[in-house]
Amino acid sequence: MSSTIPNFVCALILYRQFLHPLSGIAGPFLAGLMGQWRNWYYFNGQWHDVILDLHEKYGRVVRIAPNELSIVDAKTVRQLYGHGTKAEKTHWYATWDIPDTAAGLFATRDVKEHSFLRRRVSAAFSMSSILKFEPYIQGCFDLLFEKMRKYSGQVVNMSEWTNAVAYDIVGELAYGEQLGHLRTETDVMGLRQAILDGFYVMANFGHLGGLGRLLSTKAMAKLTSALGVRNAFGDFRQWSVDKVRARRERASEGERHDMLRHFLNMKDISGDPASDGEVLIEAMNIIGAGADTTAIGMRACLYYVCTHPRVYHRLQKELDDYFAGRPYQGGISYNEARRLAYLNAVISEATRLHPSIIYQLLRKAPEKMTVDGHTIPRGTAVGISPRAQNRDPAIWGEDANEFRPERWLEDEEKTRYFESVNMTFGGNGPRMCIGRNIALVELFKYMAQLLYRFDVELVDPARPWHVQTVWFAYQHDMFVRVTERTKRPSA
Numbered sequence: 001m002s003s004t005i006p007n008f009v010c011a012l013i014l015y016r017q018f019l020h021p022l023s024g025i026a027g028p029f030l031a032g033l034m035g036q037w038r039n040w041y042y043f044n045g046q047w048h049d050v051i052l053d054l055h056e057k058y059g060r061v062v063r064i065a066p067n068e069l070s071i072v073d074a075k076t077v078r079q080l081y082g083h084g085t086k087a088e089k090t091h092w093y094a095t096w097d098i099p100d101t102a103a104g105l106f107a108t109r110d111v112k113e114h115s116f117l118r119r120r121v122s123a124a125f126s127m128s129s130i131l132k133f134e135p136y137i138q139g140c141f142d143l144l145f146e147k148m149r150k151y152s153g154q155v156v157n158m159s160e161w162t163n164a165v166a167y168d169i170v171g172e173l174a175y176g177e178q179l180g181h182l183r184t185e186t187d188v189m190g191l192r193q194a195i196l197d198g199f200y201v202m203a204n205f206g207h208l209g210g211l212g213r214l215l216s217t218k219a220m221a222k223l224t225s226a227l228g229v230r231n232a233f234g235d236f237r238q239w240s241v242d243k244v245r246a247r248r249e250r251a252s253e254g255e256r257h258d259m260l261r262h263f264l265n266m267k268d269i270s271g272d273p274a275s276d277g278e279v280l281i282e283a284m285n286i287i288g289a290g291a292d293t294t295a296i297g298m299r300a301c302l303y304y305v306c307t308h309p310r311v312y313h314r315l316q317k318e319l320d321d322y323f324a325g326r327p328y329q330g331g332i333s334y335n336e337a338r339r340l341a342y343l344n345a346v347i348s349e350a351t352r353l354h355p356s357i358i359y360q361l362l363r364k365a366p367e368k369m370t371v372d373g374h375t376i377p378r379g380t381a382v383g384i385s386p387r388a389q390n391r392d393p394a395i396w397g398e399d400a401n402e403f404r405p406e407r408w409l410e411d412e413e414k415t416r417y418f419e420s421v422n423m424t425f426g427g428n429g430p431r432m433c434i435g436r437n438i439a440l441v442e443l444f445k446y447m448a449q450l451l452y453r454f455d456v457e458l459v460d461p462a463r464p465w466h467v468q469t470v471w472f473a474y475q476h477d478m479f480v481r482v483t484e485r486t487k488r489p490s491a
């Protein structure tokens with residue numbers, strides 16, 4: 001008996017190192033032995049650096065856990081995340097199944113079920129639907145810029161302000177009201193911190209045999225309440241339940257046709273009205289998936305512009321020239337901002353280099369695959385990290401790590417190719433980001449109006465922010481000085 005455990009461990013080590021189907025694929029020695037190697041780096045929040053080092057050191061296919069590979073490869077992007085892919089999300093996503101709701105768009109693994117869920121919400125995410133809400137989105141930006149005027153000449157924490165505006169916007173879209181983050185200048189209900197903490201726990205516990213799910217059970221809620229620990233996520237959930245119930249009871253006439261109304265009108269698979277749980281999961285998804293991600297994108301754009309004076313001036317000139325012939329009334333519409341070529345290039349380039357989601361987007365290999373000369377068995381957990389893929393010199397060139405917006409303006413054919421392999425929004429297939437239109441509207445309006453109305457400088461260019469990766473790469477403490485512009489060279 002005493003020798004059984006050591007024997008088993010030795011046999012497991014030998015198997016994983018020499019006989020396992022992935023044993024021929026390079027990677028850190030410990031990663032080939034246990035998933036805890038990868039988990040350790042996930043937990044310490046530095047995966048945005050680790051994933052780049054791994055591919056630099058071990059090549060295009062890296063074994064990051066006994067049964068898991070990280071890949072950088074354009075053909076694999078199409079195979080796993082392109083049009084018509086049949087690749088299924090892995091069991092890691094089960095960590096996002098919220099108990100007592102229903103199958104949700106983001107976490108559902110089954111391809112057919114997902115396709116049903118996606119079809120029934122897609123109209124709510126179309127650009128024409130989103131643009132109907134543009135006045136409400138603009139309302140949030142007006143409030144943001146009013147606050148920036150209040151603090152003109154002073155240092156503000158842009159990490160907090162971008163999050164505040166992004167949360168208020170998704171509140172408008174999903175629930176028909178701002179959540180009050182801008183107005184009160186606080187983290188209402190502790191929601192932002194709760195969601196950030198929730199992502200940290202759930203994304204990292206996803207690899208620990210479903211422990212992440214345990215944390216969102218009723219039993220855990222009871223335990224935390226007995227221990228006197230505040231459960232902000234639970235409060236938000238209850239707030240959402242109340243909203244769904246209240247709207248269900250209210251007649252729809254005369255009310256704003258927001259996303260919640262769309263979800264309330266959905267049918268289930270048998271054609272009956274969707275349950276409260278189905279409505280709840282989609283409404284909560286929007287807050288969870290749509291606020292931090294977009295705020296991260298805003299900060300990425302501002303950071304790269306502020307650290308590249310040449311780009312800063314060229315972009316500000318484009319905006320000044322645009323507004324020179326038009327009075328600045330009510331901001332700038334998305335459709336107008338979209339026509340500003342340099343602004344487009346800046347946003348594509350900044351979100352390429354700092355995509356909001358950094359972890360590999362895990363899929364089961366849909367068939368036997370060959371990548372960079374390695375054979376990967378069907379069903380293996382494989383994933384591409386948007387950050388690693390978006391810096392692949394084979395695609396982006398030898399200056400892949402450089403911020404150079406011009407690369408998007410040089411050659412139309414090349415730009416189309418870049419767009420087809422860009423992983424910022426998770427590819428171009430059935431699981432790509434459904435909220436991309438919302439994110440783009442926000443990013444364009446934020447950058448155009450902020451830089452037209454204010455001068456912005458990083459307080460400490462040597463330490464512009466502090467990045468912590470919790471599945472998405474969150475930038476904390478981005479301190480900038482904002483100063484309202486009174487004179488414009490071309491005005």
Ligand code: HEM
Pocket residue numbers: 105106107118170285286287289290291293294297355356357361362386423424425426427430431432433434435436438439
């Ligand atoms: C810059 C902002 C954003 C970025 C970079 C981004 C990125 C992504 C990525 C990479 C995925 C694929 C995730 C995976 O395969 O695991 C995804 C999926 C998703 N995103 Fe976004 N996202 C952004 C904004 C938004 C917004 C504003 C919303 C909604 C309001 C949203 C809702 C979703 C949903 C529901 C999914 C799951 C789609 C599905 O599986 O069918 N995202 N996003």
